[in-house]
Amino acid sequence: MHGWAYKEPFSFNNGTSIVTTQTLDQAVNVFLPNLKVDQLQPNEQVNARNLTSAILSLPQDDVQLEFYLDVEPGQNFTSLDWTARLIWPQLTDARGEFDGFIALPVTPPGESASWLPDGSQTNSITRLDVHTNGTDTGNSTAYLVPPEGVIILSDIDDVLRVTKIWAPSEGLLNTFARDFTPWLNMPERFAEWSQQSSGRPYHFHYLTTTPEQATRKYMDFIYTHYPLGSFDTRSLNFTTVDQTFNVRKSLIDKIVQTFPQRKFILIGDTSNSDVMTDYPAAAKQYGNIQCILIRNSSASDSTMNWPYNTAGFRDLNGKFMFFRTPDDLAGLNFANGDCVNGSVPMNVTYAWQNLPFGLSISGASHNEGGKGARPGVEKVWWVLMVAAATAWWGIC
Structure with missing residues (x-):
């Protein structure tokens, strides 16, 4: 379980506030390039x-959290009366964060049989409602996932939703003001995959390096357009090198090591430098990465001209596919071990792609790939968080 305890200085939905709307708008304007908040549409x-x-x-530190878990209705479950009350073993830290593994009480006192299904004895994914004390918004869904099957692990920005991170002004507007919009018909592909293996259903896991504070909007978007599933986000803990600079790698390592018998489908896009390095590195480190699907962002959006590096995909023949539109993924059946749509033309050179001024770096070619994207930035969230700190300091 991972989350954090916090208080909002201004809760716009219910009108309670310790700052005025005018003061909040001063902070909003920091994130809006060439615009003011009063120039936006009402919903924006x-x-x-x-x-x-x-x-x-x-953040709220030194908080003792307790959680109440109930079985979501409508499932084939041993006992719909099963509930659990968990007291988190540590107080929240200075960042208000809690993160760790816990053991669920599977057998009520005085009972001889377990009321929770044994994960090694079932193919079903069990959904649990989770509530915490002291708030009406501190709730989520937990998933009990059997040890075998398929996990579809996907990034969100510019592969599930339109962000255009390569155009900073557009990226900020798409993140801060505009309603989140699915990228083309990607929800159709995910809906097909969710129905693909009824005997051993896939689990969906959404991994984003967006900071925890900003992820509520992401979750609302996913649960509106994509199959329900679990989330990993950027930890608030910057005390180690991995937590600071290798966030995606550390999160991938955690879930792959937690489910060593499950097959993983990794989905991302070429505008994300850590996806381009961490995904192929995971495939070489672990034997259960079945497939890597990468949106070739510059091939599907002419405004995307960042270079990117495909060198990490060398020696992964048949385990990755660069796609231009969601339709390129139609027909892939992960339960059958599929990874590549042979009808989609691809041509990869294992080197930097789409360099400026017509420069090129030679490398070995392989008949899978395409046009390029750009190195670099981790979804500009570092810049945004610095701007947030500056805005907050300025209005306090």
Whole structure:
């Protein structure tokens, strides 16, 4: 379980506040390039204020959290009366964060048989409602996932939703103000995959390096357009090198090591430098990475001209596919071990792609790939969080 305890200085939805709307708008304007919040449409103003308020939330340390778990209705379950009360073993840290593994009480006192299904004896994914004390918004869904099957692990920005991170002004507007919009018909592909293996259903896991403070909007978007599933986000803990600079790698390592018998489908896009390095590195380190699917962002959006490096995919023949549109993924059946759609033309050179001024770096070719993207930035969230700190300091 991973999360954090916080208070919002301004809760725009219910009107309670310790700062005025005018003060909050001063912070919102920091994130809006060449615009002011009053120039946005009404729904965009709400979006911008809500997200800014979340980013400027105040962590609550030394909080004793307790959680209540109930079986979601409508499932084939041993006992719908099963509930659990868990007291988190440590107080929240200075960042208000809690993160760790816990053991669920599977057998009520005085009972001889377990009320929770044994994961090694079932193919079903069990959904649990999770609530915490002291708030009406501290709730989520937990998933009990059997040890075998397929996990579809996907990034979100510019593969599940339109972000355009390579165009900073557009990226900020798409994140802070505009309603989140699915990228083309990608929800159709995910809906097909969710129905693909009824006997051993896939589990969906959404991994983003977006900071915890900003992820509520992401989760609302995913649960509206994509199959329900679990989330991993950027930890608030920057005390180690991996937690600071290798966030995606550390999160991938954690889930792959937690489910060593499950097959993984990794989905991302070429505008994300850590995806381009961490995904192929995971495939070489672990034997259960079945497939890597990468949106070739510059091939599907002419405004995307960042270079990217495909060198990490060398020696992964048949285990990856670069695609231009969601339709390129139609027909892939992961339960059958599929990874590549042979009808989609690809041509990869294992080197830097789409370098400026017509420069090129030679490398071995392989008949899988395409046009390029650009190195670099981790979804500009470092810049955004610095801006948030600056905005908060300026209005306090």
